[in-house]
Amino acid sequence: MSEKQIVLIAGDGIGEEITNSARTVVDAAFAKAGVNAKWIEKKAGGAAIDAFGEPLPQDTIDACQEADAVLLGAVGGPKWDDVDPSIRPEKAILGLRKALGLFCNLRPVKIYPALREFSPLKPELVEDVDFVIVRELTGGIYFGEREEAQGEGPNEFAWDKETYARYEVERIMDVAVETARKRSGKVVSVDKANVLASSRLWRKIAKEKAEANPDISMDYYYVDNTAMQLVTNPGQFDVLVTTNLFGDILSDEGAVISGSLGLLPSASIGTGTSLYEPIHGSAPDIAGQGIANPLGTILSAAMMCRYSLDLPAVADSIEQAVTAVLDAGYRTGDMYREGFTKVNTQGMTDAVIAHLG
Ligand code: IPM
Numbered sequence: 001m002s003e004k005q006i007v008l009i010a011g012d013g014i015g016e017e018i019t020n021s022a023r024t025v026v027d028a029a030f031a032k033a034g035v036n037a038k039w040i041e042k043k044a045g046g047a048a049i050d051a052f053g054e055p056l057p058q059d060t061i062d063a064c065q066e067a068d069a070v071l072l073g074a075v076g077g078p079k080w081d082d083v084d085p086s087i088r089p090e091k092a093i094l095g096l097r098k099a100l101g102l103f104c105n106l107r108p109v110k111i112y113p114a115l116r117e118f119s120p121l122k123p124e125l126v127e128d129v130d131f132v133i134v135r136e137l138t139g140g141i142y143f144g145e146r147e148e149a150q151g152e153g154p155n156e157f158a159w160d161k162e163t164y165a166r167y168e169v170e171r172i173m174d175v176a177v178e179t180a181r182k183r184s185g186k187v188v189s190v191d192k193a194n195v196l197a198s199s200r201l202w203r204k205i206a207k208e209k210a211e212a213n214p215d216i217s218m219d220y221y222y223v224d225n226t227a228m229q230l231v232t233n234p235g236q237f238d239v240l241v242t243t244n245l246f247g248d249i250l251s252d253e254g255a256v257i258s259g260s261l262g263l264l265p266s267a268s269i270g271t272g273t274s275l276y277e278p279i280h281g282s283a284p285d286i287a288g289q290g291i292a293n294p295l296g297t298i299l300s301a302a303m304m305c306r307y308s309l310d311l312p313a314v315a316d317s318i319e320q321a322v323t324a325v326l327d328a329g330y331r332t333g334d335m336y337r338e339g340f341t342k343v344n345t346q347g348m349t350d351a352v353i354a355h356l357g
């Protein structure tokens, strides 16, 4: 029996509940496929601050580096709002991205017909929404130099620096082009080249890549226009490629269009072990109640099966099961409307397992 080593980082808040759910689903899907999962549980984020005084212990990094894949719940919460900026829970995510060389974040946004009425946009606007945001993940302002506030009075100041090197832009463009090639061949590169020097380099390289890949159609949008187009005409997009900061912002906007933040998965890929996580946060307000929507994490696990574990059929069966339970009317609280079957985290997990092909 083949074995896959998966590091499981529950993290904080609802992290424990949703990763447990995804683990149970993966175990069930693996059993049908004759694959064994070896789960290695590690701490990161607030949980690691509480246990070890730091958000990302070296032991966690080492385990991730040796594994086939990493599945993460969510990190952070109000409990750690006042810790020193150098050890904030978010540092765990940023540190893992850097340590594992995860320069690319893939965030697919897709409308499930069963959830169309939950989109904040008019149903006719979201009918054809199916795109993927390719976000640069280890460069730009997130990892540039910065200084915390200093000085006093009106002149008190702080700064963060946005830099992009050619190699960083080239490799993310390559992922965007490859991703588009497997879809409908359309890329929109998003920048702020009318103002920022780093964006002008970004756009120059995007144009070079377009020239080198004539089978792909490449458009160039400013980020402000993109934010607007995402709510007025989201169906036009197929692959969006953008910087770390713009990708952070646009992917939340993209996600909410789909009707539930709780449903969207993500994959972070690069030179080391890939990491999979739902795009939502740790939802401290509902943590520990067993009511969180586990589908974003379950779908992240499906992406993990496809991209890291070489188990595309398992990925398909998990994704089809999720579509089936939504069609059958199962809803956690965040997606509930009268007339549907309200379930908690466990109920949703059981329903997905029951629908595995
Ligand atoms: C995300 C999150 C992270 C980010 C935070 C938790 C550091 O918002 O993955 O989008 O900004 O990248």
Ligand code: MG
Residues within 6 Å of the ligand: 248, 249, 252
């Ligand atoms: Mg974000």
